[in-house]
Amino acid sequence: MKAKIFVKNCEFEGEPKDSDFSLTEEELPPLKEGEFLCVGEWFSVDPYMRVHELWSKVGATMVGSQVAKVLESKNDVFKEGMYVVGYFGWRTHTICDGKNEPTPGFGQPLIVPHLEKLPMSLYLGVLGMPGNTAYFGFLEICQPKAGETVVVTAAAGAVGSHVGQIAKIKGCKVIGFAGTKEKVEWLKKDLLFDHAYNYKEVDVDVALKEAAPNGVDCHFDNVGGEMSSKILRHMNPRGRISVCGSISAYNALSSEAPKASLVQLPMILKELKMEGFMVMRWLDRWEEGTTQNIDWIKEGKLKYKETITEGFENLPKAFKEMLNGKNVGKAVVKA
Ligand SMILES: NC(=O)c1ccc[n+]([C@@H]2O[C@H](COP(=O)([O-])OP(=O)(O)OC[C@H]3O[C@@H](n4cnc5c(N)ncnc54)[C@H](OP(=O)(O)O)[C@@H]3O)[C@@H](O)[C@H]2O)c1
Known part of the structure; x- marks a missing residue:
């Protein structure tokens, strides 16, 4: 063989x-x-x-x-x-x-x-590592409450599309950023995101002023870089940021590593919580995540x-x- x-x-x-x-x-x-x-x-x-x-x-x-x-x-x-x-x-x-x-x-x-x-x-996907990344990484770190405003980046991907739907299940208002018109349509029409934008065509600041005039409570960050820095400036006091990934930098040439904007001042003034994680942190609770995700699929609350x-x-x-x-x-x- x-x-x-x-x-x-x-x-x-x-x-x-x-x-x-x-x-x-x-x-x-x-x-x-x-x-x-x-x-x-x-x-x-x-x-x-x-x-x-x-x-x-x-x-x-x-x-x-x-x-x-x-x-x-x-x-x-x-x-x-x-x-x-x-x-x-x-x-x-x-x-x-x-x-x-x-x-x-x-x-x-x-x-x-x-x-x-x-x-x-x-x-x-939805019943594996990305599904549990969404389940634990969002619920444990962002601790969303009904009525809060949640922003998700790489929102039409495996993790992002799942996070946005959990946020809807929890009664939040959800805003997603993704990279094509088709993805934005899918998020709004099928996954019922309240707002979705093509980050390649709109300015994130302008979009958030329109979609989140009262600020953002939770940011599930898949992308990093300048997009994250912009979203940071829209966070409400005591907002929570779950740092899941920074895909905007993964392909960066070593000689052109992106520089980060200063985050300290908005974090101090608004008393924000920003926490990175690796999904393997919840290996001992793996089945809890997959069981909940499959139940949500069966109940028609989670699409993939x-x-x-x-x-x-x-x-x-x-x-x-x-x-x-x-x-x-x-x-x-x-x-
Ligand atoms: N911490 C953990 O334990 C953990 C576990 C799993 C995944 N992650 C992270 O979660 C994120 C999403 O992973 P995934 O598996 O769900 O992948 P995915 O979102 O299904 O696929 C990657 C997506 O990233 C977007 N993207 C690529 N370059 C970008 C850029 N420069 N700016 C903005 N968006 C960009 C693309 O969508 P667009 O068309 O929207 O650009 C692409 O479809 C990644 O950062 C990954 O590293 C972390």
């Missing part, structure tokens, strides 16, 4: 290019006692992969999670036919003992039940979209397109 694997070809400079990746093959050995072999059916492409690249070595397998099916097993827990979500990286087939994770630091493979009426890819790229070989393309905003909702690759 041969596994196809994407490895990092060189240090990335700016936007990832096709030449940054090499597709290689690895002959897999027979299974030892305690091991299982699985095949990836769905692959995730996520912004953190661009950041992870900064400390991974040339020649390393590209990092990433997948929904995989156990093909063969000599392990008592991970049995043939089961599905797992594992951080195995960009590789078609993986041998695993269920304990030693091929990508250290991302937790052990998680056995997931077959979703009869929903696609299994949701374990990479996926942008599906066909073919394992197209992982680099899907990754580049996601960083460039081509995805609506969660970007996934179907093997």
Whole structure:
């Protein structure tokens, strides 16, 4: 059995290019006692992969999670036919003992039940890491109250679209910023955001003066940079800012790292709380998030979209397109 694997070809400079990746093959050995072999059916492409690249070595397998099916097993827990979500990286087939994770630091493979009426890819999105990022990162850090005004950036992406809908469920007024007219329409018409703007066409200050004349109470920040600094100046006293990501800087050339505006004065004068987080903080409460998210889907309160790229070989393309905003909702690759 041969596994196809994407490895990092060189240090990335700016936007990832096709030449940054090499597709290689690895002959897999027979299974030892305690091991299982699985095949990836769905692959995730996520912004953190661009950041992870900064400390991974040339020649390393590209990092990433997948929904995989156990093909063969000599392990008592991970049995043939089961599905797992594992951080195995960009590789078609993986041998695993269920304990030693091929990508250290991302937790052990998680056995997931077959979703009869929903696609299994949701374990990479609304029922997986991005869904729990929205659930815990928004509720725990922003602690939104009914009637408050919430701003979400990268609002039509996997995390942002989910956060905005939780904010609506909690009775908040929601304002989203996204990068195309189609995304803005989706946020307003389908997800019922109160206001949504194309940040490439409107000035964030002007938009917030119109949509949030009484100020912003919670900001779920996916983007960072100048957009965050502008939103900061619209925060109400005792506002909360959940710092989830800073995608505006991920592709920045090392020589052109963006400079941040001073945040201290507005933070002091308005007594703001700004807190960064890594979703793995809530690993021990993982099931709480996924259970609530699936209940909201069943109740019709939480909608999702996926942008599906066909073919394992197209992982680099899907990754580049996601960083460039081509995805609506969660970007996934179907093997
Ligand atoms: N802290 C954590 O534990 C954690 C976990 C998961 C994700 N995150 C972070 O959450 C954010 C969203 O992740 P996601 O998985 O949901 O990705 P996503 O939003 O589905 O996809 C990325 C989106 O970012 C937007 N974008 C790209 N460059 C931008 C720029 N210069 N300015 C503004 N927007 C830009 C694009 O949409 P537009 O068309 O709107 O530009 C693109 O579709 C990322 O920053 C990610 O790193 C953090």
